[in-house]
Amino acid sequence: MKSGFVSIIGRTNAGKSSLLNALLNEKIAIVSHKQNATRRKINGIVMHEGDQIIFIDTPGLHKSDKMLNQLMISEAIKSMGDCDLIVFLASIHDDTSDYEKFLTLNPQKPHILVLTKVDEVKNEAVLAKFSKYQKFQTHFAALMPFSTKQKTYQKPLLEQICKLLPEHEYFFDPEFITNTNEREIFREFILEAIYENLSDEIPYSTDVLVDKVVDKTDITEIYATIITEREIHKSMIIGKNGETIKRIGIHARKLIANLTGKKVFVKLVVVVKKGWSKDENMIKKINNY
Ligand SMILES: Nc1nc2c(ncn2[C@@H]2O[C@H](COP(=O)(O)OP(=O)(O)OP(=O)(O)O)[C@@H](O)[C@H]2O)c(=O)[nH]1
Ligand SMILES: [Mg+2]
Incomplete structure (x- = not known):
């Protein structure tokens, strides 16, 4: 083995x-x-x-x-x-x-x-x-x-x-497809939805933090914060009448539901954290590097 x-x-x-x-x-x-x-x-x-x-x-x-x-x-x-x-x-x-x-x-x-x-x-x-x-x-x-x-x-x-590969007993239960925390995967999917729905520049100064996941029998509720560098980016992420953030939410929900096979609810808020993507300590904290 x-x-x-x-x-x-x-x-x-x-x-x-x-x-x-x-x-x-x-x-x-x-x-x-x-x-x-x-x-x-x-x-x-x-x-x-x-x-x-x-x-x-x-x-x-x-x-x-x-x-x-x-x-x-x-x-x-x-x-x-x-x-x-x-x-x-x-x-x-x-x-x-x-x-x-x-x-x-x-x-x-x-x-x-x-x-x-x-x-x-x-x-x-x-x-x-x-x-x-x-x-x-x-x-x-x-x-x-x-x-x-x-x-x-x-x-x-x-x-x-x-x-x-070396001979070794299994490191993980063979039933598992990942040992990455499910929150981290949800976070990646929300980020992917941001890449898909916004112009080139914004995703690179933006990241996502999943604040809370509530796993109910029929639905998974995900509460997440989108952090971005500038007020102008915030308003672009939200979009006119909240249309862009709605599209991001729908996109993320589909990606997540495909993986979990369950109904998903995604609630997103946007906050501005000036200079986060240039701040080494902040990046390390956000990314668990
Ligand atoms: N036609 C075709 N497109 C592919 C294939 N593999 C990846 N792509 C496309 O190539 C692009 C980049 O794919 P990713 O998997 O994100 O590449 P990556 O190496 O992980 O990129 P980074 O995370 O930015 O380092 C996407 O648009 C994919 O759909 C392939 O085998 N065939
Ligand atoms: Mg990649």
Whole structure:
């Protein structure tokens, strides 16, 4: 029996959270076409033929001067040290430079290189890209294609991962799909709803805190606070006649109900906390870094 921790690493927007959700067959991680969607790591537990893989989804690696982003990157790098195996993800569109940068970080754990979004290009382009990565073959344990759109890629990847995991009894109950607190997942879903419903700039200076979850037999009630930097952002989040915040609430409710299979009520309030995204202590407090 095997059980171990696998960090999913790669640049922002590579498709890390999407890969986790696909392998879980359940959506627990925030996904967005916008950059830097994942801010906090989230764990997904996948059972494969008697072995247990605990995936750690991490914030994307990217260069940034912003305090929040720097702390996000250091979380990702920390997670590479804490795992048994790394899955480095690059999209089929990316050149090899991100992977080369990853190698310069001198990862101390074995890694599988996964090229994802292969559904978006022709087979010949996939082969051509694979041959470009071949020159790094002494570094990776395996090089594999992936796409969230085609299930056929899942089994070979899971098999390859299990081969490289240590013998160990299960770390978690095999019935669980995550050991991340459900509040944290609700929080990610509310943040995803904000990414979906507001223009580019605002989500990055915004975060969500779940204040209270009341689990009744027929409904889950979630009370959360959206924090943002400026009064003007607050009024944009609320929108004319409260229309935007209503849309955010509906969107979040759907994401959460899909996961819990129960009716969900979401109550959101918005507060302004000036400068929070530049304040290291505040960010650490909000994110449990
Ligand atoms: N066509 C296609 N799109 C994908 C695939 N995987 C991810 N995407 C899309 O790529 C975008 C980014 O996906 P995410 O999973 O949020 O990427 P990420 O690496 O977690 O990004 P960060 O959290 O910002 O670091 C989203 O719009 C996804 O829908 C795939 O296999 N095929
Ligand atoms: Mg992500």
